[in-house]
Amino acid sequence: MNLRTLSNKFAIAVILLCFGSANAFAQGDFYTEDFAGGFPSDWTTVEVEGNGQPTSVWFYTTEGPTGAFATAPLASTTAANGWMIFDSDLNCNLGANQDSWLISPAIDCSQKENVWLLFETFYRTYSCRPQIRVGTDLSDTASWVAIEVFPGITANQFGGVIDGDQSINPQVIDIDISEWAAGLSNVYIAFQFLSSNETLNGGSPIGCAYNWQIDDVRLTDLNPAPANDMRVNAFFAIAPNAVTPYTQVEPIGFIADIQNIGSATQDSPVLTMTVVNSNGDVVYEEDLEYGAIASDSLAENVFFPLEFDVPAVPDVYTATYSLAIDNPDSDSTNNTREFTFVVSDSLFSKDLGATRSVAPAADESFTYGNAYFVPQGADLYARYITFGVVNADELVGKSVTTYLYSWNGVTDGRYIEPGDYTILAFNSYFFEGDEGTELITIPVDLDGAEIALEDNTYYIAAIEYATDDDQSCFLQAADNLDYAAMNFYTDSLDKPRYAGVLDVSNTGTLDLLGFGLDIVPVSRLSISSAPVGTTDIILPDGAVALFPNPVNELATLEFNLEEQSSTVQVSVFDVTGRMMQQQNFDNIKSERIQLNAKDLANGNYMIRVRTDAGIKTLKMAVQH
Structure with a gap:
């Protein structure tokens, strides 16, 4: 009798018995x-x-x-x-x-x-x-x-x-x-x-x-952890944007937390970052060597010494963190982390496609958008904002307002206060109900003008939904890219980059945490290297001021222009983009102009001031 065969049969019987009684x-x-x-x-x-x-x-x-x-x-x-x-x-x-x-x-x-x-x-x-x-x-x-x-x-x-x-x-x-x-x-x-x-x-x-x-x-009373088990944690830096125009690429830095979840000390783990382009060529590879990491210990906040200088040509890249230890890892499935980023012709995006929808529970009215940093804005122009919803059939006759803000980078903790950002342009979109989940692209500006960009400036592409009933608007969003580690890395180097911004109830204060740094709206910004249509120059801060705000009956526009403007046009729009008032004035430089808000319903309005030198857009809240 073949003892090896008998032994194997007995072993199989024991295994089957164990499986049959497993719990x-x-x-x-x-x-x-x-x-x-x-x-x-x-x-x-x-x-x-x-x-x-x-x-x-x-x-x-x-x-x-x-x-x-x-x-x-x-x-x-x-x-x-x-x-x-x-x-x-x-x-x-x-x-x-x-x-x-x-x-x-x-x-x-x-x-x-x-x-x-x-x-x-x-x-x-x-x-x-x-x-x-x-x-x-x-x-x-x-x-x-x-x-x-x-x-x-x-x-x-x-x-x-x-x-x-x-x-x-x-x-x-x-x-x-x-x-x-x-x-x-x-x-x-x-x-x-x-x-x-x-x-x-x-x-x-x-x-x-x-x-x-x-x-x-x-x-x-038995330690459930295997002896050798390390992992790359979910806290790992990705690119500042999922999609970046080739004119705006910046060096990308890398960081990933690694953890020993096994019961044995690991003496010399090595974390490797590899970046591969669309042709399969390795364009960046760097090792990060660690000392001994004890059981149940976390190695965090260690930066790779060299950043990746992204070539300024359109391409698609795959970046991979991979962790290696001296002994065979009991679970190698958690030893790698991978993400994709794209260098485009003209598109900024924080997402690579919607994976979910979002709307706040606390209030149906809200503003949600993304913050994009433009290092090289000279001779470039903002043209379009792209967004999407999932419940257009419930929003027939309702609208959203899109905004393009410039932001000076100043924060109050995690918040951006109204005085630290400027409205550059706005537009409106009315839902017909048959949009489905198709993305919607509209000009950044109501008049179709393209907005000149500046160097080293943050721009926020945002979508505002305002309603006085209980109908929610569910914006398309993505939750498969986590920007937390990227934000930590860039902030540590005093060049912070951000993800989404959120304003529940449309208070004017923007929250940089949003719905979490692992959720971003589909709120994309397209730019161009040469204006296709008309362009507008934005008046500097302080050129036009509005007070009081909120207003009951009369609001005052105070002008402080560098040069006298032969004509000034003041237009008031509601949140749907409908013009409610328009006035024209001559020879304005340091004057005050009053706006009558008595006949305006409670709510938010946009004031567009057009002068010889440029335009200024201000928000006005009416509260009777």
Whole structure:
């Protein structure tokens, strides 16, 4: 008898037997809970703060989230028998705190030198913070240690971002809680969902986030991490734009965080950046060598020493971060990160195609756009803005206003205040309802004029939607490019580059965080090297001022022109681009002109001032 054959048959039988009895739990587990069939009788849920509704606590589900902005249900290993959820969106305690705990029974860890908590989860954030709480005294939960599950995550991101893939479902979380559990006989584990002013991460208001779903909870005394496992994290720098005109290319720098998620120290990891053009030629390759990186350690904020000087010719590039270690990596799938960027003839874009749509939950009216830096603007002109929506059939008869702003780069924290940017041009688009998801391209200026650009200037191409009803406008957007690391890199070198800007409720203040640095609108800007039509010169700041603003009855335009203008035309437009007033004046230099707003309805208006020397566009708010 062939003993090797018999041995192999026996081994196969054992493997099949093991597969046949497989479940979510493993050797070393000394506590497990898969929430089979309902809320466990020995678990509890506590509403610390909330609105007292049945949905203000954790509950058992086989369906998943059901709020207005529901995510996908948790696809855990034992999802067929149900799981637990805190559905913040369904509860929606808008503007107030949500603080709900799901607490395990007392677990005996007295014979354990090491304790790891593992669970499967699916989570999306919006100014909330999932935490694990560990303690031994039910009467003093304030003393329990708090462990943040998804540190550094920003509004609208999924929890998978910390593992480099927002689509992970389920995401397996493992946390070493030995410090607070090993050797103790009565250990409680709590899953705390918290939304308060302390948890703001780019979304507003609090108390109405998405949800947190968990299943297949277990405690083990065996380290679940393999010996050799390193990864390139999701924090890696991409190009400042997805698409940049060849006249505006700048050197691109690189940075990527790497992490040792294995149990063994890695002595000499090497991170390589390779850039390949459309012909397959390697046009840039650089290594970054690290020293020893201990288990569960992060190496962050290390810049590649040389930047890539992008050739000023149209092309498509693929850039790849790749990580190598001395020993075979147990999971090589997370050792690379790749992105594409394009050098175009005349187009600026932050996206390579829409992947989703966006609209704020707090207010139907909003402005959303992208910030583009122009290093070489002389003899170039802004011509078109391109955008798209996904619900044009619901917007028949409504309109959006597009704006081209110039911005001086001054910020107040993450905000751009109205005094730091200038309206260069605006236009309007009325929806007919049959646009579908086709992109819409219109001239930057209502009159079709092209706007002269300047060197070393930020320009913002923005789309404003204003409504007095509850009809939302869902703009096309992309969430497959994350500009966070790029922003960190460029800001560290005092040459910051940005992604999207957002103004919920059209207040005039622009938020550079937007819906998160990993979401940008489809808001593209086309430029030309020679004017095709007419061009307009923009009057300098201070040439024309408007006050008061907002206005009730009479507004004043104060002129401070360098030279007397033989003619001055003042036109007032509503947000749809319809002209409401027009006046002509002669021989103006340092005069004041009054505008009558008595007959204008409450709302926002654009004032276009045209002089011999150029034009100026101002926003005016009417409030009776």
